[in-house]
Amino acid sequence: MAKKIVIVGGVAGGASAAARLRRLDETAEIIIFERGGFISFANCGLPYYIGEVIQERAKLMVQTPESMKARFNLDVRIYSDVVKIDPEQKKVTVNSKDRGVYEEEYDALILSPGAKPLKPPIPGIDSRFIFTLRNIPDTDRIKSYVEQEGIRSAIVIGGGYIGVEMAENLRHRGLEVSLVEAAPHILAPFDSEMVAFAEKELEDNDVRLFLNDGVQSFREEEKGISVVLQSGREVHADLIILAIGVKPDTDFLKDSGIALGTRGHIVVDETMQTNRESVYAVGDAVEIKDYVLGSQGAIPLAGPANKQGRIAADRICGLSSTYKGTQGTAIIKMFNLTGASTGSNERTLARLNIPYRAVYVHPSSHATYYPGAKPIALKLLFNDEGLILGAQAFGQEGVDKRIDVIATVLRLKGTVHDLAELELTYAPPFSSAKDPVNMAGYLAQNVLSGQTEVVHLKDIDTLDPEKQVLLDVRTQAEYDQGHIGGALHIPVDELRSRMMELDPDKEIYAYCAVGLRGYIASRILNQNGYKVKNLTGGYRSYSMASYKPDK
Numbered sequence: 321m322a323k324k325i326v327i328v329g330g331v332a333g334g335a336s337a338a339a340r341l342r343r344l345d346e347t348a349e350i351i352i353f354e355r356g357g358f359i360s361f362a363n364c365g366l367p368y369y370i371g372e373v374i375q376e377r378a379k380l381m382v383q384t385p386e387s388m389k390a391r392f393n394l395d396v397r398i399y400s401d402v403v404k405i406d407p408e409q410k411k412v413t414v415n416s417k418d419r420g421v422y423e424e425e426y427d428a429l430i431l432s433p434g435a436k437p438l439k440p441p442i443p444g445i446d447s448r449f450i451f452t453l454r455n456i457p458d459t460d461r462i463k464s465y466v467e468q469e470g471i472r473s474a475i476v477i478g479g480g481y482i483g484v485e486m487a488e489n490l491r492h493r494g495l496e497v498s499l500v501e502a503a504p505h506i507l508a509p510f511d512s513e514m515v516a517f518a519e520k521e522l523e524d525n526d527v528r529l530f531l532n533d534g535v536q537s538f539r540e541e542e543k544g545i546s547v548v549l550q551s552g553r554e555v556h557a558d559l560i561i562l563a564i565g566v567k568p569d570t571d572f573l574k575d576s577g578i579a580l581g582t583r584g585h586i587v588v589d590e591t592m593q594t595n596r597e598s599v600y601a602v603g604d605a606v607e608i609k610d611y612v613l614g615s616q617g618a619i620p621l622a623g624p625a626n627k628q629g630r631i632a633a634d635r636i637c638g639l640s641s642t643y644k645g646t647q648g649t650a651i652i653k654m655f656n657l658t659g660a661s662t663g664s665n666e667r668t669l670a671r672l673n674i675p676y677r678a679v680y681v682h683p684s685s686h687a688t689y690y691p692g693a694k695p696i697a698l699k700l701l702f703n704d705e706g707l708i709l710g711a712q713a714f715g716q717e718g719v720d721k722r723i724d725v726i727a728t729v730l731r732l733k734g735t736v737h738d739l740a741e742l743e744l745t746y747a748p749p750f751s752s753a754k755d756p757v758n759m760a761g762y763l764a765q766n767v768l769s770g771q772t773e774v775v776h777l778k779d780i781d782t783l784d785p786e787k788q789v790l791l792d793v794r795t796q797a798e799y800d801q802g803h804i805g806g807a808l809h810i811p812v813d814e815l816r817s818r819m820m821e822l823d824p825d826k827e828i829y830a831y832c833a834v835g836l837r838g839y840i841a842s843r844i845l846n847q848n849g850y851k852v853k854n855l856t857g858g859y860r861s862y863s864m865a866s867y868k869p870d871k
C-alpha cells in the first residue's frame with residue numbers, strides 16, 4: 321500500500337524533504353501543512369527585497385503550491401496550522417482557514433516548523449512601530465512602512481546576521497540607521513578582534529553602532545518610537561527592526577510526548593528521527609550535534625535545514641543517510657565587505673577550555689601585480705595535532721572561496737598540513753601560486769614545528785618591559801604612519817647590521833604589517849641567539865583589534 325507522509329512546515333526543510341520523497345517514491349501520498357500562505361519562499365532573500373536589491377517580489381517565491389503539485393504531485397495545504405500531534409494514533413490535528421479543525425493520519429511524519437523571532441517582555445515591545453522579519457507578510461509590512469511618506473530613520477536591535485543585513489538594506493533605502501547590540505560586539509560567530517572589520521565597514525557606511533548596550537524599554541512618541549538603553553541613552557527613530565535571535569516554533573508539540581531540549585528544540589538522532597516512531601524533525605527547530613565540539617546545540621541555517629530534510633526523506637524511503645552535525649559555516653555581506661566563518665571561534669574554545677592555537681594571515685585575494693587585488697584577513701584555529709577547529713575571514717573579494725575550502729577540509733577532519741598541501745586553482749586574476757589557504761597552512765605548520773613562535777594581541781597588553789621588548793621591523797614610512805606604543809624600530813632589511821641594539825637578555829616580540837617580515841626577522845634573530853616571537857597578524861590585526869566604533 322502507498323505510504324502516507326505528512327510534513328509540517330513548507331519552507332526550507334519541509335519543501336526539501338517533500339521533493340526528495342517524491343523523487344524516491346512516486347506512489348507515496350505526501351501532504352504538506354503550512355501555517356502561512358506561502359511555501360518554499362526565499363527567507364534569505366527577504367532583507368534584499370526590502371532594500372530593493374531584489375526588485376521583484378515574485379522572485380522570492382521559489383515554488384508555489386501549484387508548481388509543487390505540477391512537478392512533484394504534492395498535496396500542499398496552506399493556511400493550515402498543525403495544532404496537535406498524537407504519535408500513538410499517528411495523526412495530526414489541523415486548524416485550516418478553509419476547512420476548520422480536522423485530523424489527518426500518517427504513516428510517517430516530518431516536522432520542519434522552523435524558528436520564530438524572540439520577543440522578550442521588554443516594556444513597550446508590542447508597539448506598532450516595532451517589526452520582526454521571518455516571512456513574506458512580515459516583509460510586506462516592513463517594506464510598505466518604509467515606503468510611507470516621511471519615514472527617515474530606523475533602529476535595528478540585534479547585531480546578528482539578519483540585523484546586519486537589515487541595517488545595510490535600510491541604508492540602501494536611504495534611511496538613517498542605528499544598530500543596537502547588547503553584547504560588546506556584533507556577529508557572535510566572529511571573534512572580537514576580527515569583527516572590528518565589520519563594525520568599521522558599517523560605520524564607514526553611516527550605520528551608527530551602539531555596542532554593549534541592551535534595551536531597557538521602548539517608548540512610543542507622537543511620531544515614531546524611542547529606545548531607552550541600559551546605559552540610559554535614548555535613540556529615536558520612525559521604526560524598529562527587532563532581530564535579537566530566534567526560538568524554535570515548537571509550542572504545538574508540548575503535550576505530544578516528543579522529546580524537546582531545554583530551549584524547546586526537538587531532540588533527534590543522527591537519522592533525524594525523534595523519540596517517537598516514524599516521527600522525524602529537521603531544520604531550525606531541532607537540536608543538532610556541533611560538528612567540531614561534539615556537544616548538542618542549535619544553529620539555524622538554511623543549508624543544514626535542506627540537508628536534514630533530504631536525510632529524513634531518505635530514511636522514510638529506506639535509505640541509510642545520516643546527519644553528522646553542523647559546523648556553522650556562514651557568510652555575510654556588509655556593503656563592500658564580506659565576512660565568513662566555519663567551525664568554532666576562539667571565544668568558545670577558550671570558554672570550554674579546549675586547547676587551541678590561533679594564527680592570522682593577511683594575504684591578497686589574487687596576485688598583487690594583477691589589478692584589483694584586495695586584502696583578506698584570515699584567522700585559523702587548530703589544535704596541537706594540527707586538526708582544524710575553525711576559521712574566520714573578512715575581505716572584499718575571495719573570502720567565500722577561502723572559507724569554503726577550509727570548511728571542506730574541516731568537514732573531512734583534515735589538518736593544517738592538508739591546507740598547506742592543497743593544490744588550488746591559480747592564475748593571476750584569481751589567486752596566487754601560494755593561495756591564502758596554503759599561507760594559513762604554512763604558518764600553522766611553522767607554529768606547530770616550532771619554526772616560529774607566535775604571540776597574540778593579548779600578549780602585547782601584558783608585556784613586561786623588564787623582560788620583553790617590542791620590535792617593529794617595518795619601513796620608516798610605515799612606522800611613521802602608526803605603530804604600537806613603546807616599540808623599538810629596526811626595519812627588517814637593516815636587522816643584520818643593527819641587531820647589537822637589541823638586549824640579548826630580553827625576549828623580542830617582532831611585528832610587521834601582517835606577519836611575514838616579522839617571521840623573517842624572527843628567523844634572522846633566532847639563528848643569532850636571540851629569543852624571538854612573532855606577532856601573528858602583525859600591525860594590521862593590532863590596529864583592527866584596537867578599533868573602537870564611535871557612538
Ligand code: FAD
Pocket residue numbers: 328329330331332333334353354355356363364365366367400401402403432433434435453454455482569572602603604605620621622623625
Ligand atoms: P522555515 O524555513 O522557517 O519554515 C518553517 C515553516 O513552518 C514556516 O513557514 C512556518 O509558517 C511553518 N510552521 C511552523 N509551525 C507550523 C505548524 N504548527 N503548522 C503548520 N506550519 C507551521 N540562513 C542561511 O543559511 N543563510 C542566510 O542568508 C539566511 N538568511 C536569512 C534571512 C532571514 C530574514 C531569515 C528569517 C532567515 C534566514 N536564514 C538564513 C535562516 C534560514 O532561512 C533558516 O535556517 C531555514 O529557513 C530553516 O528552515 P526550516 O524549514 O527549519 O524553517
